[in-house]
Amino acid sequence: MLVQDIVALLKAREIYIAQDNIYQKNYDKGFATDLMSDALALLKDETEDVLFLTGLANVQSLRTAEVLDLDTVILVRGKPLDQQMIETAKDLHINLFQTDQTMFEACGLLYGKGMR
Amino acid sequence: MKYVYQVEKENYEDAGKASTDIKRTLKTIGIDRRVLKAVAIACYEAEINIVIHSNGGTVTFEMDDDGVITLSFDDVGPGIEDLELAQTPGYSTASTKARSLGFGAGMGLSNMKSVASSFQITSSPEGTHIQMTFQ
Numbered sequence: 001m002l003v004q005d006i007v008a009l010l011k012a013r014e015i016y017i018a019q020d021n022i023y024q025k026n027y028d029k030g031f032a033t034d035l036m037s038d039a040l041a042l043l044k045d046e047t048e049d050v051l052f053l054t055g056l057a058n059v060q061s062l063r064t065a066e067v068l069d070l071d072t073v074i075l076v077r078g079k080p081l082d083q084q085m086i087e088t089a090k091d092l093h094i095n096l097f098q099t100d101q102t103m104f105e106a107c108g109l110l111y112g113k114g115m116r
Numbered sequence: 117m118k119y120v121y122q123v124e125k126e127n128y129e130d131a132g133k134a135s136t137d138i139k140r141t142l143k144t145i146g147i148d149r150r151v152l153k154a155v156a157i158a159c160y161e162a163e164i165n166i167v168i169h170s171n172g173g174t175v176t177f178e179m180d181d182d183g184v185i186t187l188s189f190d191d192v193g194p195g196i197e198d199l200e201l202a203q204t205p206g207y208s209t210a211s212t213k214a215r216s217l218g219f220g221a222g223m224g225l226s227n228m229k230s231v232a233s234s235f236q237i238t239s240s241p242e243g244t245h246i247q248m249t250f251q
Contacts, residue, residue: 018131030234034218035219035220035221036218036219037161037218037219037220037221037222037223037224037227038221038223040157040161040223040227041227041230044153044154044157044227044230044231045190054218056217056218057222058128058217058218059129059132060131060132060164060218060219061158061218063131063132063135063136064160064218066136066139066156067132067135067139067153067156067157067160068153068156068157069149069153072154084129092136116240
């Protein structure tokens with residue numbers, strides 16, 4: 001599923017774009033968690049591109065994404081973001097979006113469109 | 117090649133900066149992607165552990181002429197009471213604050229062991245020492 005379609009489906013807002021062509025990037029897989037150690041444990045052997053969804057609106061979600069080579073993060077539940085998070089996304093070259101959908105809603109919408 | 121980083125107790129904002137820096141260094145020398153990811157995951161988990169559980173410490177990164185990478189983590193206490201229990205997946209003594217920031221799932225040590233080529237840990241009230249190698 002293209003990022004442009006994911007963004008439209010989730011009614012997501014662009015927070016920071018690290019790659020000019022990110023809207024044309026395709027993701028077949030997604031992973032959603034608020035527990036960073038779960039992401040580190042379960043994605044450590046992943047070789048495909050994975051879209052990362054989390055409700056953890058702090059810099060550690062971005063650092064976890066960077067460690068795992070995940071270059072696009074979608075923050076759910078529309079929590080307020082601080083400037084440090086945006087600066088960290090820039091520093092780590094991570095595409096950052098935000099949606100007001102809950103984790104359950106966002107995952108359900110993406111799953112319904114074929115992402116796994 | 118050797119770098120040493122200071123890690124502060126409960127400094128959650130800077131937690132992970134050493135891991136990011138080490139990963140960047142390794143990227144610039146074109147290291148194998150699988151090894152790079154393993155080093156980054158193990159380093160991040162261990163660095164976070166120093167922030168969450170210790171009174172502060174250091175992260176030391178070394179790479180020898182054969183390309184073997186060694187990561188060492190040394191903190192100044194208070195140590196791990198039951199090392200065997202601490203290495204059980206899911207066991208955690210993390211604070212509510214640490215959990216609210218996405219950590220403390222009890223997977224840190226088992227994650228490190230699963231990605232490193234070798235893993236050693238010792239602990240006393242004076243401090244915990246972890247050494248991992250990657251090749």
